[in-house]
Amino acid sequence: MIALPLLRDSEARRSKAAAKPSLTVVSRRRRWPALFAGLAWSLVFLGLLGAAVFHTQLAERQLRLDRLDRQVGVERERFDELRYERAELRSPVRLAAAASELGMRRGRASTFVSVTPEAVARQLAAAGPIGDNAVRIVIHTDPLDQFRAVKSVTEAAP
Amino acid sequence: MKPATRSHGVPSGSRSHTTGPSRARSTSTGTRARETSRRRTAPAPRNAPVPARTKSHSTSHPKTAQRPHRTSAGAPSKARAKVRTQPPRRSESRFRAGSPRHRLILALAVIGAVLFGLIGRVAYLQTNEADDLRSAAADQWTRSVTIPAQRGTVFDRHGAELAMSVPAVTVSINPKLIDNGPATVQILDDLLELTDDEVAELVAEVATKDRGFVFVRRQADADIGDQIAAMKLPGVNVDRESRREMPGGDTGRSVIGRANIDGVGISGLELQFDDLLTGTGGQMRREVAPGGRSIPGSETVTAQPVAGDDLVLTLDRSIQYSTEQVLLEQVAAIGAKGATAIAMDTDTGEIYSMASVRRDDETGAYGVTSGNFAAVDAYEPGSVAKVITIASSLSEGLVTPETSYVVPWRKQYYDDLLKDSHQHPDEVMSVARILTESSNIGTIFVQQEMGRERHREFMAAFGLGSKTALDFPGESPGILKQPEDLWGSERVTVAYGQGVSSTSLQLVAAINTIANRGTYVAPKLVKATVGPDGTVVETEPSEAREVVTERAAVQTTEMMRNVVCSGTATLAQVDGLSIAGKTGTAFKAADNGTYFDADGNRIYYSSFVGFFPSENPQVTVLVSVDEPPAGTNDRFGGTAAAPVFAELAPTLIHELGIVPTPGATGCQTP
Numbered sequence: 001m002i003a004l005p006l007l008r009d010s011e012a013r014r015s016k017a018a019a020k021p022s023l024t025v026v027s028r029r030r031r032w033p034a035l036f037a038g039l040a041w042s043l044v045f046l047g048l049l050g051a052a053v054f055h056t057q058l059a060e061r062q063l064r065l066d067r068l069d070r071q072v073g074v075e076r077e078r079f080d081e082l083r084y085e086r087a088e089l090r091s092p093v094r095l096a097a098a099a100s101e102l103g104m105r106r107g108r109a110s111t112f113v114s115v116t117p118e119a120v121a122r123q124l125a126a127a128g129p130i131g132d133n134a135v136r137i138v139i140h141t142d143p144l145d146q147f148r149a150v151k152s153v154t155e156a157a158p
Numbered sequence: 159m160k161p162a163t164r165s166h167g168v169p170s171g172s173r174s175h176t177t178g179p180s181r182a183r184s185t186s187t188g189t190r191a192r193e194t195s196r197r198r199t200a201p202a203p204r205n206a207p208v209p210a211r212t213k214s215h216s217t218s219h220p221k222t223a224q225r226p227h228r229t230s231a232g233a234p235s236k237a238r239a240k241v242r243t244q245p246p247r248r249s250e251s252r253f254r255a256g257s258p259r260h261r262l263i264l265a266l267a268v269i270g271a272v273l274f275g276l277i278g279r280v281a282y283l284q285t286n287e288a289d290d291l292r293s294a295a296a297d298q299w300t301r302s303v304t305i306p307a308q309r310g311t312v313f314d315r316h317g318a319e320l321a322m323s324v325p326a327v328t329v330s331i332n333p334k335l336i337d338n339g340p341a342t343v344q345i346l347d348d349l350l351e352l353t354d355d356e357v358a359e360l361v362a363e364v365a366t367k368d369r370g371f372v373f374v375r376r377q378a379d380a381d382i383g384d385q386i387a388a389m390k391l392p393g394v395n396v397d398r399e400s401r402r403e404m405p406g407g408d409t410g411r412s413v414i415g416r417a418n419i420d421g422v423g424i425s426g427l428e429l430q431f432d433d434l435l436t437g438t439g440g441q442m443r444r445e446v447a448p449g450g451r452s453i454p455g456s457e458t459v460t461a462q463p464v465a466g467d468d469l470v471l472t473l474d475r476s477i478q479y480s481t482e483q484v485l486l487e488q489v490a491a492i493g494a495k496g497a498t499a500i501a502m503d504t505d506t507g508e509i510y511s512m513a514s515v516r517r518d519d520e521t522g523a524y525g526v527t528s529g530n531f532a533a534v535d536a537y538e539p540g541s542v543a544k545v546i547t548i549a550s551s552l553s554e555g556l557v558t559p560e561t562s563y564v565v566p567w568r569k570q571y572y573d574d575l576l577k578d579s580h581q582h583p584d585e586v587m588s589v590a591r592i593l594t595e596s597s598n599i600g601t602i603f604v605q606q607e608m609g610r611e612r613h614r615e616f617m618a619a620f621g622l623g624s625k626t627a628l629d630f631p632g633e634s635p636g637i638l639k640q641p642e643d644l645w646g647s648e649r650v651t652v653a654y655g656q657g658v659s660s661t662s663l664q665l666v667a668a669i670n671t672i673a674n675r676g677t678y679v680a681p682k683l684v685k686a687t688v689g690p691d692g693t694v695v696e697t698e699p700s701e702a703r704e705v706v707t708e709r710a711a712v713q714t715t716e717m718m719r720n721v722v723c724s725g726t727a728t729l730a731q732v733d734g735l736s737i738a739g740k741t742g743t744a745f746k747a748a749d750n751g752t753y754f755d756a757d758g759n760r761i762y763y764s765s766f767v768g769f770f771p772s773e774n775p776q777v778t779v780l781v782s783v784d785e786p787p788a789g790t791n792d793r794f795g796g797t798a799a800a801p802v803f804a805e806l807a808p809t810l811i812h813e814l815g816i817v818p819t820p821g822a823t824g825c826q827t828p
Contacts, residue, residue, distance in 0.1 A: 087405030
């Protein structure tokens with residue numbers, strides 16, 4: 001009656017020992033997929049963030065471009081207005097009217113005078129030679145050249 | 159009895175869990191339920207059919223649905239056997255026994271098919287019909303507006319603006335959107351200085367609100383437009399446009415012509431070069447609200463306008479102005495109907511000025527015409543054409559300046575008694591004297607040496623009878639008949655410019671041939687064009703051809719010099735400048751087919767053409783006076799037209815920088 005429990009205990013121990021799992025060496029878990037995934041997510045995040053920033057910048061630059069475009073248009077119109085005013089001021093119609101108000105009249109005849117070398121020599125002796133610099137005080141303002149320069153810029157702009 | 163609807167309300171998961179996938183179990187369960195139902199209701203025959211509704215109800219009941227476990231576990235009963243004797247109806251079995259997995263697959267398949275269809279449709283819409291749909295959608299909430307390209311500028315040869323477009327605005331209203339009509343009209347009146355009629359019309363429009371668009375003012379000043387736009391008045395629109403202006407007033411209007419209010423050329427060079435000047439319009443899209451109003455700030459330029467090319471003319475603004483003024487003064491002084499004048503570069507054919515003035519029949523005031531009569535109207539040139547006859551005969555070697563004829567003052571030809579301008583006895587005249595004194599009879603003698611056919615060939619070579627290279631809008635080719643078409647005395651009068659007609663443009667180019675040493679050079683009016691990128695493209699040099707020999711031209715020039723110094727054109731003399739020229743006093747054909755007006759007076763067309771310095775001609779000028787007063791001394795070319803030449807010469811000398819040939823004294827003997 002006494003041995004029975006002992007037997008049962010030993011059986012139980014054996015069965016417990018048999019029930020112990022056998023330990024095996026497991027290969028180390030690979031970490032690079034996680035790293036790769038993390039990196040990929042970071043790249044995607046940064047890309048999306050960059051795209052958002054880029055779009056914002058794009059919109060801002062576009063607004064600035066629009067403003068500049070409008071400003072170019074305004075300045076172009078201003079240029080045309082000034083060009084018109086200058087053409088009016090320089091027109092023979094206005095000049096003749098202004099001259100007439102001053103009591104001037106158109107010359108009816110031309111007199112051609114032959115200047116002798118002696119006269120030229122006397123003039124040079126009195127006033128000295130006329131250098132090239134004296135001519136340069138006249139500012140060259142060819143309206144056509146100015147117009148071409150502006151047109152080449154405004155019309156060639158994208 | 160429970161409502162039949164409850165059977166459908168049982169969750170499929172519950173049924174699936176309790177009954178299982180087996181059709182047999184389901185059948186036995188249903189059988190047990192039917193038996194239970196039979197016991198509850200009424201006695202019925204053992205094998206009697208059970209109404210489907212009842213069966214269905216009992217089958218789907220939750221409590222009933224749990225029973226198959228018990229039945230299958232311990233019930234070898236008679237009931238099971240009995241049940242097996244009653245096969246379930248096929249349709250009921252299918253409905254009830256549909257496998258959830260299959261149903262799920264079926265549902266997924268259906269959903270997948272629908273999604274696939276949707277995706278396909280989306281793909282189709284995004285590819286095949288994308289553009290159409292996109293544009294259709296855009297059309298609903300956007301409006302496309304054409305941006306007019308800036309019309310090109312017309313410059314003179316020195317870059318001075320003769321015609322240009324300046325910023326302007328169009329002001330319009332939408333009466334339906336205006337809140338306070340009279341106040342709005344009052345504001346517009348104050349700024350735009352509307353007439354009373356315009357104000358009354360606008361007040362009526364804002365009161366009735368019948369129309370959605372009414373013009374208030376077109377081509378108003380841009381500054382005023384900015385003021386109106388700044389007020390943001392509801393229903394008032396300010397749209398930018400451009401206005402064609404001539405900064406020099408009417409200077410050059412005859413040549414430049416006009417553009418209408420929409421910027422389309424309608425006459426002159428504006429018409430001739432309209433395509434070049436117009437450019438290419440752009441496109442702008444603007445979003446509109448449901449009410450149709452534009453949303454501010456939504457404008458998007460989809461295509462930039464490309465400005466038109468600019469024209470650089472050969473005209474000189476100062477010379478053009480002086481030519482017009484001198485003509486106006488002369489026609490006003492002598493009371494002529496009008497006049498034309500052309501100044502042309504001898505070598506290149508470039509036209510420095512081309513003016514046309516005329517008296518307004520209603521007001522009597524003289525002004526620059528918008529029509530270029532110098533190119534459009536053709537008249538019989540009269541004695542100026544003698545230059546062509548003499549030069550041609552000289553070139554052919556048929557005569558020399560010294561060849562002489564006994565010339566009467568009048569002679570019968572066919573049915574007409576033709577006369578010289580003044581009576582003189584029969585006298586020996588050299589060819590040089592014939593030209594100097596402008597003898598009609600003597601010129602006929604010279605032409606007869608050459609023959610009518612050859613004479614006509616020369617006139618055609620001088621450019622008569624065909625349009626010039628300018629191809630100016632409405633330009634006349636004149637009339638140069640074939641020899642066989644000449645009638646009566648026309649056969650000989652063409653020698654001195656009657657029976658043939660030409661424009662002033664043709665005539666100045668013809669006489670310029672003599673100045674240019676016998677080489678005809680076509681007149682030229684456009685010197686260059688300026689492209690959209692600012693590049694200047696020079697036009698081709700004028701066509702040139704030799705018509706008479708240089709020797710003949712020089713001999714003719716010398717004769718023409720005598721015309722100015724001692725002949726009929728002494729009023730064209732300029733001190734210190736040698737000038738060669740020829741006068742012409744032609745009869746002008748009236749509308750009645752004669753050379754007389756309704757009062758029986760002769761109608762004249764007087765001209766003078768000359769060039770200087772005669773030793774080295776640089777500019778050729780033709781002045782024609784239309785209908786100088788008959789019966790006065792002002793009717794001749796030497797008195798009506800030659801003084802204009804003398805008036806104009808100083809300006810030409812100054813502007814063109816012409817220096818007289820050293821040693822030249824004009825007509826004075828050194």
